[in-house]
Amino acid sequence: MDKLLKIKNLSVRLGEKEVVKNLSMDIYRGEVVALVGESGSGKSTLARTIMGFHNISKGEIFFKNRRIDILGDKEYSKIRGKEIAMVFQNSMNAFNPTIRTGGQIGEPLYLHTGEKKSSVFEKVYTALGKLNLDKKRTYSSFPHELSGGMKQRAAFAMGSICDPEILILDEITTAIDIVNFRTIINSVKQKRKETGVLLITHNMNLARALADRIAIIKNGIIIEEGVNILNDPLHPYTKLLVSSELTTSCKRKEIKIPVYNKTDIESDGCPFAPNCFDAMKICLEKVGYEIKLENRTIRCWQYDPKWLRRQDCE
Ligand SMILES: Nc1ncnc2c1ncn2[C@@H]1O[C@H](COP(=O)(O)OP(=O)(O)OP(=O)(O)O)[C@@H](O)[C@H]1O
Ligand code: SF4
Ligand SMILES: [Mg+2]
Structure with missing residues (x-):
């Protein structure tokens, strides 16, 4: 496959905080990679960095x-905007209220x-x-004349109008109903x-429906990445994400969920260590051991062969 984007050992510091930490990721032509993580985990920062907005x-x-x-x-x-384009988080609110929507959607084409x-x-x-938008009406409307879902689809049209080779979609479906969600x-x-x-x-359902690969990010670190991982999570943090999701569904599973205290403490260790039932001393000191399995990569000390051998001896 044709590798379009390669991110290698990337770190990004914003103010006092290292928001993206030693992150590596590839994106190939024709694939969808979903980046899933809690609020503040560095997803948009990574996206803006790919767009060249952060040092x-x-x-x-x-x-x-x-x-x-x-x-x-x-x-x-x-x-930017032509070969690598992005539909920004909340971009539906970024339309200029004084210009008709159609003109704004076409702007990147004039520019590039x-x-x-x-x-x-x-x-x-x-x-x-x-x-699925009424072409004539949407084109000639001012942004305030469109509903939230219509504006979000218009923002998607604007971001992708130049048919970029890399398209970054940052939380684009928050205001969209199920029918138009399917259209997107x-x-x-x-x-x-x-x-x-x-x-x-x-x-996570959007990630399941669309993604060829899924990467789970926590405090700027990708802790598990691979194919189909949300249906068979192995990293304790991915398990927590998935089990939290299941508690609101009728398919509720009895999975032990730790009391989860979100922490912003800067640490060189595993980002999940303050909340992990299985945390060891080394987890507080170093990011998890990286292991490549058949369909995924995981960063967790439970997969360190030395640790596994020690367990066998005990
Ligand atoms: N310009 C900035 N200066 C300093 N800190 C920033 C800046 N932008 C973001 N941050 C911090 O970086 C961290 C990651 O922010 P980011 O917006 O990348 O998170 P996110 O994963 O996209 O979250 P969300 O899901 O809520 O959109 C947050 O702690 C945020 O406060
Ligand atoms: S590295 Fe340690 S703290 Fe992190 S998830 Fe694995 S066992 Fe838990
Ligand atoms: Mg964001």
Whole structure:
């Protein structure tokens, strides 16, 4: 498969806090990678860093084998929005209230391709139609004349209008009902034939429905990543996420859930250590042992062969 994006040992510090820590991730052409994690875990920061909005303190980012984290703003702006595009969290609220929606959706095409007005109009109309929106009305409406779900779909149309090779979707479906949720899913699936998608979401069902791979992030560290991991979680934190989800469903499972105190304490150890039933001394000192299994990678000291041998001897 064609690797579009390679993130290697990336760390990002914002103010006093290291928000992304030594993170590595690849995105291939035609796949959807879901990034799932609790609020404040660094998902949007990672996305904005890929878009070139944050300086990195360590690591490298490659787009189609070209290192992009070292590009100046002028060079970055040539790929941003065109080859690597993002639908920002809350972007439905970022429309300019004084400009009609259609003109704003077409803006990236003028900016990056210099296309003629008639061709931009055609493309915006086509995009709106695919998203189940009344083309004429949406095009000519001011943003405040659209509902939240319509605005969110319009924001999706704007972010993806240039048919980017990498498309980052940051919590794009919060205001959308189930029918239009399906429309967005179909639209993402149509794009994914060519595009690599990074799908940031709290919604585990959305991740299950769309993603080829899922990465679970906690305090800026990917603790488990792989195929189908939400149906068969192995890392204690992923298990907690999944079991928390099941407690609100009729398929409730009896899984022991620790009292979960969210902590912002900076530590070099496993980000889940303050809440993990199985935490050991080493968990407080070092990020978990990284092990690659058949369908996933996990970072947890329970998988350290030395620790397993010690357990056998006890
Ligand atoms: N510009 C900034 N300066 C300092 N700290 C920041 C800045 N932006 C974000 N942070 C901090 O970085 C951490 C991660 O924020 P981020 O927005 O990446 O989280 P998130 O995973 O996207 O959360 P959510 O699911 O709520 O959107 C938070 O603790 C946040 O307060
Ligand atoms: S590394 Fe330690 S604290 Fe972290 S999840 Fe594994 S056992 Fe728990
Ligand atoms: Mg966010």
